[in-house]
Amino acid sequence: MATGKGLFGSSLARKYWMALTGLFLITFLIVHLAGNLQLFGEGEEVRDSFNLYSKFMTTFPVIKVVSYLLYASILLHAIDGIVLARQNAAARPSKYVKNNAAANSGWASRNMALLGIITLLFIIIHMKSFWYEMHFGNVPTYMIDGEEIKDLHSITVAAFEQLWYTLIYVISMAALGFHLWHGFQSAFQTMGWSHPQYNPIIKGVGKAFAVIVPLLFALIPIVIYLR
Amino acid sequence: MNLTLKVWRQDGPNDKGRMETFKVNDVSEHMSFLEMMDVLNEQIINDGGDPIAFDHDCREGICGMCSMYINGEAHGPGRGVTTCQLHMREFNDGDTIYIEPWRAKAFPVVKDLMVDRSAFDRVIQAGGYVSVNTSGNTQDANAIPIEKENADAAFDAATCIGCGACVATCKNSSAMLFVSAKVSQFSLLPQGEPEAADRVLKMVNQMDLEGFGNCTNTGACEVECPKGISLENIARMNREYLKASLTK
Numbered sequence: 001m002a003t004g005k006g007l008f009g010s011s012l013a014r015k016y017w018m019a020l021t022g023l024f025l026i027t028f029l030i031v032h033l034a035g036n037l038q039l040f041g042e043g044e045e046v047r048d049s050f051n052l053y054s055k056f057m058t059t060f061p062v063i064k065v066v067s068y069l070l071y072a073s074i075l076l077h078a079i080d081g082i083v084l085a086r087q088n089a090a091a092r093p094s095k096y097v098k099n100n101a102a103a104n105s106g107w108a109s110r111n112m113a114l115l116g117i118i119t120l121l122f123i124i125i126h127m128k129s130f131w132y133e134m135h136f137g138n139v140p141t142y143m144i145d146g147e148e149i150k151d152l153h154s155i156t157v158a159a160f161e162q163l164w165y166t167l168i169y170v171i172s173m174a175a176l177g178f179h180l181w182h183g184f185q186s187a188f189q190t191m192g193w194s195h196p197q198y199n200p201i202i203k204g205v206g207k208a209f210a211v212i213v214p215l216l217f218a219l220i221p222i223v224i225y226l227r
Numbered sequence: 228m229n230l231t232l233k234v235w236r237q238d239g240p241n242d243k244g245r246m247e248t249f250k251v252n253d254v255s256e257h258m259s260f261l262e263m264m265d266v267l268n269e270q271i272i273n274d275g276g277d278p279i280a281f282d283h284d285c286r287e288g289i290c291g292m293c294s295m296y297i298n299g300e301a302h303g304p305g306r307g308v309t310t311c312q313l314h315m316r317e318f319n320d321g322d323t324i325y326i327e328p329w330r331a332k333a334f335p336v337v338k339d340l341m342v343d344r345s346a347f348d349r350v351i352q353a354g355g356y357v358s359v360n361t362s363g364n365t366q367d368a369n370a371i372p373i374e375k376e377n378a379d380a381a382f383d384a385a386t387c388i389g390c391g392a393c394v395a396t397c398k399n400s401s402a403m404l405f406v407s408a409k410v411s412q413f414s415l416l417p418q419g420e421p422e423a424a425d426r427v428l429k430m431v432n433q434m435d436l437e438g439f440g441n442c443t444n445t446g447a448c449e450v451e452c453p454k455g456i457s458l459e460n461i462a463r464m465n466r467e468y469l470k471a472s473l474t475k
Contacts, residue, residue, distance in 0.1 A: 005428075005432070005472070006472055006473075007472055007473070010431055010432065010435055010468075010472075011431070011434070011435050011441045011442075012431055012464075012465060012468045012469075012472075013472065014441065015441060015442065015465070016465075016469060084441050087399075087440060087441060088398070088399035088400075088401075088440040088441055088443070090332065090438070090440075091331060091332050091333070091399055091400040091401070091438060091439055091440030092330055092331055092332065092398075092399070092400045092440070093332055094244070094330050094336075095330065096296060096299065096327055096330055097233070097235070097246055097325060097327060098233075098298060098299040098325035098327070099296075099299045100298060100299030100300050101299070101398065101447065103299070103300055103304075103450070104300070104396060104445075104446070104447040104450035104451050105398070105445035105446055105447040105450070106445070106446075109443060109444065109445040109446070110398055110443075110445055112443060182444070182445075185444075186443070186444040189444045189458065189461065189462050189465070190442070190444065190465055191465060191466075191469070192462045192463065192464075192465035192466025192467070192469060193462075193466075194459060194462030194463075194466075196459075
């Protein structure tokens with residue numbers, strides 16, 4: 001007799017989806033960062049290679065399929081996160097008058113919903129600025145080897161030359177960093193991928209990832225702004 | 228030492244509740260926290276008041292009855308202790324101490340600092356047992372070889388006293404540490420293994436029905452657990468539930 005609810009409906013199933021989508025989004029960050037690193041460079045060559053890369057990323061069929069999986073993951077991670085956070089709030093209707101949470105848990109781990117909301121708002125702003133413009137906006141074009149190429153590079157540089165825009169990026173990347181600081185290893189624990197021998201490695205890699213990746217992402221607008 | 232106590236008072240399950248302030252003087256540092264509460268209650272009774280209701284039983288750290296959220300932590304500032312094992316030497320003369328009940332939707336307040344933890348009993352009833360034929364032909368447990376590592380891990384999980392500190396401490400009032408300890412103590416042993424998949428599905432299902440929150444892996448439960456139950460049990464339950472969900 002089937003007693004389970006399968007992979008939907010239970011609290012643990014919701015957590016599995018959080019973990020799996022989270023880990024998928026983490027792998028996406030690596031790919032995204034790899035492309036962005038080009039922006040540290042300067043000159044015509046960098047502009048051309050970045051724009052050709054952008055065209056490839058928006059038109060290559062395999063990447064297109066993966067990108068739909070990515071949008072679905074962001075939505076599922078966000079919606080599932082909101083559902084979980086609401087259930088969690090309902091599980092304690094009467095709050096403690098005095099609660100010394102810092103004595104037993106890390107700040108990031110207690111504020112995943114807040115950090116996630118900041119990251120989601122950032123994704124919306126970010127996608128409006130670049131993804132939407134690239135797909136539906138009026139991005140200026142120019143010719144490379146007889147091919148019309150959208151100049152996303154100029155739009156990106158123009159955006160990061162504004163202080164407020166760069167500030168939003170830096171603050172958002174800090175939030176993302178704290179989110180990953182807890183989220184990376186938490187995903188492994190949720191999936192039950194835990195072993196005394198490997199846990200220190202998972203935690204170490206997670207914390208290094210949480211610092212290095214958002215830092216590199218944040219440095220790009222800073223470098224362009226200061227240029 | 229002289230202390231100011233801010234204690235949660237709630238006349239019954241439907242009362243809104245409020246903090247009340249009491250002064251207790253000449254408290255010995257050798258007293259346990261519960262003994263200090265006894266002194267306070269005598270004082271209240273002598274003044275013609277209604278004594279503070281709180282749970283307690285064995286007063287030696289194994290029954291899991293004493294609760295109390297003291298100065299923002301389950302069982303107070305000590306580590307690996309229940310409230311009856313917490314001594315007043317952990318506090319200083321002139322301190323103000325906040326004392327509240329476990330707060331969770333699944334643990335409704337009965338009165339003052341007493342909460343109803345029967346949600347835990349229902350989780351156990353859902354699957355926290357081993358079905359054995361008790362007709363008198365039961366095999367001697369010691370005749371079954373058990374790997375030492377598993378026996379130790381099962382024993383460690385079984386030291387959970389079901390006090391509910393994990394739920395009280397968790398920002399989500401999640402019962403994952405308790406349920407995972409109970410799941411682990413059986414599934415790690417050959418006697419419990421055959422029913423492991425059904426057990427984890429049923430116990431998690433009951434846990435959800437009781438209105439406990441979800442696990443965020445903050446690790447607060449492990450820190451505040453008087454018996455040092457490890458987060459490793461939660462990982463094991465996550466693993467078992469996933470496997471059971473895919474196969475059952």
